[in-house]
Amino acid sequence: MAAVLAARLCEKVRQSMEIEFNSITFWTDSTIVLGWINTSPHLLQVFVANRVNSIQELTNIENWRHVRTQDNPADCVSRGVKPQELLEFEMYWSGPDWLRESIESWPEPLVVSRSNELPELKRVIFANTSTLDSEFIDLSRFSNLTRLERVIAYCIRFINNCRRKEDERLSSSLSCDEISHASLLLARLSQRQSFSEDLVTLSKQGQVSNKSKLIKLHPFLDENGLIRVGGRLNNSDYVYEKKHPIVLCSKHVFTRLLFAREHKRLLHAGPQLLLAVIRENYWRIAGRSLARKVFHQCVICFRNCPKEISPVMGDLPKRRVTPSPPFYVTGVDYAGPFLIKDRQGRGCRTSKADIAVFVCFATRALHLELVSALTTEAFLATLKRFVGRRGKPAQMYSDNGTNFTGAYNELSKLADFLQNKANSIVKAIENKGISWSFIPASSPHFGGLWESGVRTVKYHLKRVAGNALLTFEDLSTLLIEIEAVLNSRPMSPxxxxxxxxxxxxxxxxxxxxxxxxxxxxxxxxxxxxxxxxxxxxxxxxxxxxxxxxxxYISELQKRQKWTTQQGLLEANDLVLVKEDHLPPLQWLLGRIVETHPGKDGVARVATIRTKQGTIRRSFAKICPLPKCIGSNNS
Ligand SMILES: [Zn+2]
Incomplete structure (x- = not known):
């Protein structure tokens, strides 16, 4: 007020004196007033702003200077002095001593304090309104409900802290209440996105429309604005949450995360248990399929109970549908070992023998030979006997023997034989003009023909011979009988x-x-x-x-199994490699490097990179891991 008076008085004097003033200086002992005068009026409260405005209009801001209180002659007026003292009060009558000297000797101009420390400043409030919807937080970025709840809880705490004074703000770790509040908020968010129309009708009319999915649940809004099941259990003794569970839509990401977390918390519970536990607090629309989905997409559950995919059954190879003389194209495999004795009667010694099974690709005719030793010579002799009676095949196929890897000792011997001696056998045979091929490792169904041959041979042998010890001669005779039986089996109805x-x-x-x-x-x-x-x-x-x-050929037309394409494997898919003699949890994990499509364009074999190197396996030996839940958009 005083400053305004001074400014107006100065103006009045200037107008009435008709003298040109070289300079005018205003003195004030109030730093606050100086601060106000140096501040733009729009930042100040209305009363001060109006006065500062008029001061700035009437005077030049640079002309305002600070005087210390003890040098201020006006100070004694406001404080009051006795008349006798006033008479002798030099400063009141002639001002401070330095005023009579040159400008240079005047006190240094005061640095005006920063405007944000001044009183009577306008408070600037930034109001930031946002509605809680998907843009608030992108739920699909989360794959873990616990983390999502904590993020929301921290957001809520931040909002609350902003409203509180500094010393009341929370900074400790999250409390249980805060997390459960966040959980409720998420449920409300999911309801707002899934049942927006029902929420509106519920809040306006107290009930949902007749067309609503929720009509049968008789829903109501609780004090938190959540849709809960009205249900029919009102008179029961159950807790409130069980009587009136929160309604959730299974398509919402929150529901999916909830199911996934509960599944893990319940130590990988199956769909049934999962549903029952979640039902204690939540009522999900179409929850059963979600529970099943969560169960099937859980990698750990899958590894315990893997499922392979089967590409559509392949077209029969040319060699199996081209008329050709019997054993023109032949598959060969070993079965065994079987114990044989060296002679009849007491004190005989036992030794091991294997059976070489020759299968004709065109007619499925079998030829069985007893082999006394797992040596190249023995095999070549067997082959000679076979060729001598059945004619020379043009093409021979065999397993490469790794099917038996890791199996018990005798079988691994067989595997060793087939693997290590294969080269010398192939060389010897190809010298005779027979070409030799191997089928992929560990995929016996590729040689389905002779594998079933081996199986049927064993079937008959077991039933006929039981545990009886036979001599080489007896067993050969028996084998030839079995061969005859098998070659008499009807090929077509x-x-x-x-x-x-x-x-x-x-x-x-x-x-x-x-x-x-x-x-x-x-x-x-x-x-x-x-x-x-x-x-x-x-x-x-x-x-x-x-x-x-x-x-026969028209019979083969039918695809007995694997009739439909069950999903395709692609490069980079993560798969488990099936091992028959190991529990699923020990199966190798690998990534598909490439697939090898057959002539019909359907891939049935893949090259897989595992920690034990790159291997080739048929799809029947591969179980693709489920795609991650988070990446799935249902
Ligand atoms: Zn699981």
Whole structure:
């Protein structure tokens, strides 16, 4: 006020004196006033701002200077002095001594204090309003509900701290209440996003519309603004949360995170238990499928119970659908070992023998040979016996022996034999003009033909021989009998023609009639004309081939299993590599480097990089890990 008076007085004097003033200086002992005068009026409260405004209009800001209180002549007026003292009060009448000297000797101008320390400043408040929706926090960035809850709890604490005075602010670790409050807030957020219309109708009319999904739950809004199930358990003794669970939509990310956390908390509970526990607090729409999904997508649960994928059953290889003489294309495998004794009677010594199973690719005819030792020589001798009786095959296929890796001692010996001797065998055989191929490791179904041959041989041998110790001769005889039985098995169902009593069997291709049937008399009575008999046999063989293509091949058309494509494996997929003799938890983890599509464009084999090196496996031996829950957008 005083400063304004001074400014107005100065103006009045200036106007009435009609003298040109060189300079005017205003003195004040108040630093606050000086600060105000140096401040823009818009930052000040209205009363002060108006006065500062008029001072700034009437005077020049630089003309205002500070005087110390003891040098201020006006000070005695405001404090009051006795009249006698006033008479002798030099400063009141003539001002401080330095005023009569030159400007240079006046006190140094005071540095005006910073404007934000001044009283009567306008308080500037930044109001930042935001609604709690998906833009507030991107829930899909979280894969862990606990972390999400803590983030929300810290946000809430920050907001509350901003409202509090400095000494009341919280900075310790989060309390239980804060986290459960955050959890409720998340539930409310998820309801707001999933049931926005129902929330509006509930708050306005107290009930949901007839078309709502929630109508059967008889929902209501609780004091926190959460939709809860009204239900029919009002009279029960259950706790409030169980009587009136919070409604959640299973499609919302919060529900998904909740299920995933509960699944882990319940030590990887199955879908049923998971649902039951969550039902204590929450009511989920379509929760059953979510529970199942969470269960199936859990990597740990999957590793305990892996599932392989099966690509659609492959087209049959050319060698299996091209008419060719029996054993023209042959697969070979070993079965065993079997114990044999060196002679009949007491005191005999036992030794081991294996069975070489030869399978014709075109007719599925079997040829069995007993092999006394796992040596190249023994195998080549076996092959000689086979070739001598069945003719030289053009192409031979075999397992490369790693199927037996890690199995018990005898089988691993067999594996060693097949692996280590393979090269010398292949060399010896290829010298004879037979080409040799291997099927992929550890995928016996690729050699499905002879694997089933081996299995059926064992089946019959077990039932016939039991644990009896046989000599080499006995076992060979038995094997040939088994061979005959197996070669008499029907390849195609009996035809619908009632007059046609014999099914087509492999032995038809070998000897022109079923092995097990007794040759009938007409047939043994050899016609005198040999040529016509030969022609007749040729004719019969032709007839068999016709039936082969009619009946057998059309049977093969059907894909017995793996009829549908069950999802594709791609490079970079993370997979478990199945090992038959190990529990699933010890299966190797690997990443697919590339897949190898067959002629029909469907891949069934993949190259996989594991910690034990790069391996090649068929899809049946691979279990793809489920894709991460977080990355899944349902
Ligand atoms: Zn799990």
């Amino acid at each position: 009996l035809s619908c023609d009632p007059s046609d009593l014999t099914p087509l069997t492999p032995s038809h291709f070998l000897i022109g009639r079923p092995m097990e049937s007794v040759p009938d008399r007409d047939y043994t009575a050899v016609p005198t004309n040999r040529l016509s008999h030969f022609q007749r046999i040729q004719q019969m063989k032709g007839h068999f081939w016709t039936r082969w293509s009619l009946e």
